[in-house]
Amino acid sequence: MSERSERTIRHRGVSETNAMADWTADEMMTVAAARQLRDGVACFVGIGLPSTAANLARATHAPNLVLIYESGCLGAKPDRLPLSIGDGILADTADAVVSVPEVFNYWLQPGRIDVGFLGAAQLDRYGNINTTVVGGDYDAPKVRLPGAGGAPEIAASCGEVVVIVRQNPRTFTERVDFVTSVGYGSGPGERERLGLRGGGPRLVITDLGVLEPDPVTCELTLTRLHPGVTPEQARAATAWDLAVAERLTTGEPPTARELAVLRALEATKHGGRGEPRRPPP
Amino acid sequence: MSERSERTIRHRGVSETNAMADWTADEMMTVAAARQLRDGVACFVGIGLPSTAANLARATHAPNLVLIYESGCLGAKPDRLPLSIGDGILADTADAVVSVPEVFNYWLQPGRIDVGFLGAAQLDRYGNINTTVVGGDYDAPKVRLPGAGGAPEIAASCGEVVVIVRQNPRTFTERVDFVTSVGYGSGPGERERLGLRGGGPRLVITDLGVLEPDPVTCELTLTRLHPGVTPEQARAATAWDLAVAERLTTGEPPTARELAVLRALEATKHGGRGEPRRPPP
Amino acid sequence: MAKLVSLADGVADLVHDGDVVALEGFTHLIPFAAGHEIIRQRRQELTLVRMTPDVVYDQLIGAGCARRLVFSWGGNPGVGSLHRFRDAVQHAWPRPLELEEHSHAGMANRYVAGASGLPFAVLRGYTGTDLPRHTTNIRPITCPFTGETLTAVPALRPDVTVVHAQRADRAGNVQIWGITGVQKEAVLAAHRSLVTVEEIVDELEPVPGQVVLPGWAVSAVAEVPGGAHPSYAQGYSVRDNDFYRAWDAVSRHRDTFRAWLDQHVYRAGAVA
């Protein structure tokens, strides 16, 4: 998946007097995700949108957010967007850098991480995630995706999971072709039966709105729309018969500060050739 | 057990013209142990006589001996005798300092250490070692000893084991009261049956001579005497009917250099109160 | 974030009668001052856990704080026996002491399992020894791939772990260097943790060989300069070998031990 949104649809903001009130759907999605991170929690961050959202949160309302990267960086405090989960800026600014076995065994597995951020290539109504293969069968897939990475255990062991994913009927599918990471499995009680100790998906944040599991059925339910989005758009972007909350709310648009900080962060995400060799520190 | 020998018997050396030719039985034992360490091997060292012998070897014929201490110091190169397995000089001079779990799991357990040095409170004819309880039963022992420490796994996993122990009938016993560390168990094939991957005791070095396992029966056999010791003395110091090799040899006495280096090392083993607090480095 | 507390408050809050308590520190950085505070607050019925119950546990055992000891090597390193430990085992003085006995490799792996949120650890260990006869906490386990038999030990999950470290910052991030032993695992395995430090600083200057425990993984930090004495804190102090030697005589008899305890612990302040 590309780090940069390929969508260019722009929403007209609420305030004509605010020069920054133009935002993209991806910006709205990132801001909505950042807002979900309470200050001081520990957050297991993947690269791309989750990392952008987490760093936006840290630069705005959550200065003490603890960012954990699977490369072993605990409490990283990058002043620019890292370009990979192993960016040098993460090690340079971390409270501690530990080995990859340690980050999984001592930090993720025992449930020390409050929030896990995940993406998805396919997602079903119970928040089960596929990032492995789409179409055909496993041995001869139509599309071979990167695979599991840290996701199965993040989904199993974090206190809760937040999924960030663009909403469309190919992604929001009736049945995932491969269960890479378990959400609520086949429904209520399944996580407990499997012995998964984390709480599972608490939120799915898309470019259209926010879905939350129904407290009884565990089925993902549309609970919030981003400004300018209709329930019909969200239902049309979902292959299953999307449940909509009785009290469907509309989220606040990005504030000028959120957008300014987000765009300043994005501007740090330039490429660049490797610099010539420097002497060691 | 005291680090310092309480024996004061002195042997008259071979050369009347050598002013250093007076040595103690413990010195002979330490020198004999040091000589067994080939240069470049990795050696798991306990404190006391093993540490003295290993450091003597490193200061004489084996400058590239790799000293491994269970405190996690790999390749320590102390210029004085460490006073405990966690002496700061070990960390300061080590190639790498690792955690205690790592030293056991990544370094000892896979068989990376060539030689393990062990002491014993009791030892039987198959080189099984007791450092746990003597007399009475386990729950109400006559003497409670320190216990296992690293010894059971050193005895199991090192390429070979060298035992350094003073010889007397209480220690060299028909049957150990508790098997803390396995030598050859009940005899040939037992290590293989137990799945122990190290070679077991290759040498037992005492203040009287050297015992080696018989290649067929695995029974410890007296193969060498220190200068001035008789086979009868060794048999009298052994509670079982000690086998004596057909070709019993007599070891070389400590050289002047060995004694000088050993005594210089011992002289560094002074005590001392903690110094007042210093600023951190 | 770890709370910054006094040693007395830290022990009062975190160490309770009947708790499973681990004081760790492998020769280096042994939390003696915290041990004395536990004695001073007259904690009872503790299960004491420690790989090397050396002088600090000799003191706690002799003071009657312990009901049970889980350990792998109980001696006065470089000196000899622990007389209070022996007296408790051999003569039930001042009270009986139950033992659960392991090897270092087993204990280290039990902490690793605890830190990892696993119920057990697997090792090549104990095989052929008499140790498994005396506890149900050493059991065989079969490799599901090769069929080979190995040894399993259950995770250690102390109610509270206490360690000493060189430094912490004001957010409670703890920095340890030199021989770091099993401290990280012991802290992460525990439900609660108390770290005494030589000093609290504004900024933790990185040091080669350091282990950093993030403040959000520690319950409380107390500044206790010299809190490892007679053990040492690399960069701050050296080991007081005279004390270890002198302990042999002090601890050999009940009355000299009690006099020492009275003078150096009960009547002393929070800092040893």
Place this chain on the structure above:
Amino acid sequence: MAKLVSLADGVADLVHDGDVVALEGFTHLIPFAAGHEIIRQRRQELTLVRMTPDVVYDQLIGAGCARRLVFSWGGNPGVGSLHRFRDAVQHAWPRPLELEEHSHAGMANRYVAGASGLPFAVLRGYTGTDLPRHTTNIRPITCPFTGETLTAVPALRPDVTVVHAQRADRAGNVQIWGITGVQKEAVLAAHRSLVTVEEIVDELEPVPGQVVLPGWAVSAVAEVPGGAHPSYAQGYSVRDNDFYRAWDAVSRHRDTFRAWLDQHVYRAGAVA
């Protein structure tokens, strides 16, 4: 003691046709130059092992060196898909590629078991996912103390592991700092190991956060400045993000890939 060798000699000596080969380095310190040398020496039928088979394995797979891939995440980090990997899986080009697929936690623990001389590792992982349906190398295991079911994975024991590091001394002691990933475990799990380094120095000045691999635990060390490019070596270089982005176009079609391989690997010297 590790031998000091040229990269070409190191690969010739240590990497053989049909071997199980692990190139590790978690985003940082990826041994690209060694990968290119393996391609240049036209190794065949390799089982390639790596947590994150990114661009370096896209190159090895596209060059036809691999029969099998054991991995947990195969993508171009921050860019997108690996087109050579996809072409091999989806169209068996240039030859079929068997997959054995895990999670990061599983792969990391497989290396830990290998480094520890154990036949398997235990973790909380894979449960409820479809991963266990496609390999026999993920199996349930029961805790002998609690009865709880966990997951076992077999040890990884590569024939040879190749990593890149910042420095080594003349005895072959290797120093790595920054993100150290799973390199120590991958080296210790392997029967043989080759470490490429930015430079060989007389003395390894200690650096905070360092991991040191003793020379006696490494088979050979080769000085290959820039050997991690387009990945980076903290303290020596920064990541060449343009290269990773450009790789998407280079690798998308077989002919552009072959042209790149011809120009930048086959016709290049030992140093990438």
